[in-house]
Amino acid sequence: MYLTSATIFVHNFKMPSTEFSVIVRRMPAHLSKFCRLRRRSYHSYDHLPYNPYTPSQEKMLSSALKHVPEYGFVKQSLVQGCRDAGYLDTTHAVFQDGVFDLVKFHLYTERNKLAALKPQIDEEEGKSIGKRIRRYCTERLKANEPIISKWTEAIAIMGLPQNIPQSLEELAKLSDEIWFLVDEKTSDFDWYTKRASLAAVYSSTELYMTQDNSPRFEKTYQFLDRRLAVVQNAGSSISNMASWASFTCFASINLLQSQFSRG
Amino acid sequence: MAFLPRQALRPSHFLRLRQVVHRRVFNVRYLSGSAPLGNSNAESKVGKDQGTEATSKTTHFGFKDVPEYEKEELVREVFSSVAKSYDVMNDVMSFGVHRLWKDHFVAKLDPGRRPGGEPLSILDVAGGTGDIAFRMLDWASDIHNDHQSKVLVVDINDDMLKEGHKRSLTTRYADGSRIEFKVQNAEFLDAVPDNSQDLYTVAFGIRNFTNIPAALRAAHRILKPGGVFACLEFSKVNVGILDMIYQQYSFNIIPLMGQLVAADRDSYQYLVESIARFPSQKEFAGMIKDAGFEISGDGYEDLTFGVAAIHTGVKV
Numbered sequence: 001m002y003l004t005s006a007t008i009f010v011h012n013f014k015m016p017s018t019e020f021s022v023i024v025r026r027m028p029a030h031l032s033k034f035c036r037l038r039r040r041s042y043h044s045y046d047h048l049p050y051n052p053y054t055p056s057q058e059k060m061l062s063s064a065l066k067h068v069p070e071y072g073f074v075k076q077s078l079v080q081g082c083r084d085a086g087y088l089d090t091t092h093a094v095f096q097d098g099v100f101d102l103v104k105f106h107l108y109t110e111r112n113k114l115a116a117l118k119p120q121i122d123e124e125e126g127k128s129i130g131k132r133i134r135r136y137c138t139e140r141l142k143a144n145e146p147i148i149s150k151w152t153e154a155i156a157i158m159g160l161p162q163n164i165p166q167s168l169e170e171l172a173k174l175s176d177e178i179w180f181l182v183d184e185k186t187s188d189f190d191w192y193t194k195r196a197s198l199a200a201v202y203s204s205t206e207l208y209m210t211q212d213n214s215p216r217f218e219k220t221y222q223f224l225d226r227r228l229a230v231v232q233n234a235g236s237s238i239s240n241m242a243s244w245a246s247f248t249c250f251a252s253i254n255l256l257q258s259q260f261s262r263g
Numbered sequence: 264m265a266f267l268p269r270q271a272l273r274p275s276h277f278l279r280l281r282q283v284v285h286r287r288v289f290n291v292r293y294l295s296g297s298a299p300l301g302n303s304n305a306e307s308k309v310g311k312d313q314g315t316e317a318t319s320k321t322t323h324f325g326f327k328d329v330p331e332y333e334k335e336e337l338v339r340e341v342f343s344s345v346a347k348s349y350d351v352m353n354d355v356m357s358f359g360v361h362r363l364w365k366d367h368f369v370a371k372l373d374p375g376r377r378p379g380g381e382p383l384s385i386l387d388v389a390g391g392t393g394d395i396a397f398r399m400l401d402w403a404s405d406i407h408n409d410h411q412s413k414v415l416v417v418d419i420n421d422d423m424l425k426e427g428h429k430r431s432l433t434t435r436y437a438d439g440s441r442i443e444f445k446v447q448n449a450e451f452l453d454a455v456p457d458n459s460q461d462l463y464t465v466a467f468g469i470r471n472f473t474n475i476p477a478a479l480r481a482a483h484r485i486l487k488p489g490g491v492f493a494c495l496e497f498s499k500v501n502v503g504i505l506d507m508i509y510q511q512y513s514f515n516i517i518p519l520m521g522q523l524v525a526a527d528r529d530s531y532q533y534l535v536e537s538i539a540r541f542p543s544q545k546e547f548a549g550m551i552k553d554a555g556f557e558i559s560g561d562g563y564e565d566l567t568f569g570v571a572a573i574h575t576g577v578k579v
Contacts (some may be wrong), residue, residue, distance in 0.1 A: 093371060093373060
């Protein structure tokens with residue numbers, strides 16, 4: 001589920017899967033032949049980068065995005081984009097989802113640009129996870145600034161019933177991308193709660209940004225800080241709650257079992 | 264074995280079709296010596312000269328296998344016999360949903376000259392009765408205020424085109440300045456120059472083509488760079504239970520309805536068999552890519568759970 005096309009990071013950071021191969025290599029010989037552990041390739045950096053857009057589609061959609069500040073997320077932008085790319089007025093019909101394809105393209109390209117910022121952000125923010133997450137969120141929000149005046153149209157398009165599954169997938173991919181880029185290594189249920197909470201923070205901040213008129217969107221970034229602080233506090237209290245609940249549950253079950261076994 | 268023509272008491276089209284199929288499929292001489300049926304293009308004459316004992320390639324005509332050069336004529340016969348009641352047939356078979364499908368198809372293509380653009384040149388293939396052509400012209404005129412874009416309707420069957428021309432006389436395009444009807448074979452499109460069309464549409468016609476890859480290559484040839492290929496066709500239902508119901512309906516009820524409504528069971532039997540033989544959505548999208556088109560995403564959109572599908576591709 002670490003879906004990113006940044007294979008350049010194969011060499012730059014330690015892959016969790018190398019720990020697996022270390023375990024296999026250090027196993028006693030008479031056991032390792034029974035164990036089929038070998039390096040799995042379920043991380044996206046083990047596969048070739050996959051671009052769902054052909055070069056001509058990229059050309060059309062990126063020139064269409066340039067017209068969005070003027071016309072908005074409407075067919076007109078798409079048609080102008082096709083014209084600028086050197087194609088015909090009818091070419092927009094090839095996009096199966098119409099204007100939603102334009103929205104998806106914007107989300108896809110901006111998400112993929114985050115990976116290139118990793119070296120810079122790691123250097124500037126050090127080891128702090130909270131600070132790095134804040135940096136990634138602000139960089140991603142900055143990418144919305146040129147089209148923020150028309151972003152409410154995009155949100156409306158994303159909210160159409162036939163588009164909701166794909167919009168939620170894009171949000172989940174963005175949240176996953178940011179957590180992956182901060183090198184978090186949880187392997188329990190927290191993996192899901194972290195991504196869900198970041199998705200909620202990011203989407204609420206983006207919505208706030210559409211109504212923000214402050215200079216350089218200061219109020220938006222303050223809003224982001226407040227949301228992240230709430231999540232950090234809630235995160236520890238929720239995990240404390242979960243620990244308490246699981247302990248109570250197992251303790252009660254053990255108590256009942258001991259009662260029945262008494263006879 | 265000699266096949267004697269029966270004195271028909273039943274509608275002549277029904278019997279003629281059975282005779283044609285029987286004669287051609289079983290290589291039987293026709294004693295009464297009547298002329299070959301239907302129009303003949305230059306291309307199909309070549310095949311006929313080879314005679315009935317030629318071991319030419321075979322293709323499918325519904326669930327039967329027929330020599331390739333025969334299929335064109337058999338298809339022409341089917342549509343000659345259904346031309347007049349084509350709309351009624353469609354309404355009865357799909358409970359009127361075909362109108363929604365066609366409206367959605369045209370809305371998706373959104374044809375029309377845009378401000379600052381050129382008038383469009385649209386080619387509608389196998390669109391004999393003009394369903395799609397009229398819808399596109401109406402859309403361009405009403406939505407985009409475009410009174411200059413033109414549609415060229417081609418079909419292999421002259422009867423269907425005559426029907427379409429008759430209908431055009433009752434519309435605002437009666438003067439013929441925006442719509443033209445021509446007999447053409449979709450695999451060659453002789454009268455259409457290279458790189459001349461903005462939009463190529465084929466609605467419920469491509470499953471009847473003898474050589475679909477050749478038709479796709481011809482489409483690629485005549486489209487301008489940036490031109491769009493759009494195909495609306497019956498396809499495979501993607502939900503298992505619905506597929507079972509659909510198959511039962513297709514093979515049991517539709518030929519019966521054809522017999523009751525249009526007195527032509529064989530044509531409708533051919534139609535449902537040809538739907539079953541048509542490739543699935545993914546296979547057809549692959550064929551479109553092989554012809555040189557570029558697709559976006561999967562390249563198709565399912566309508567009504569896959570009963571019909573719209574495939575689009577662009578020539579780049």
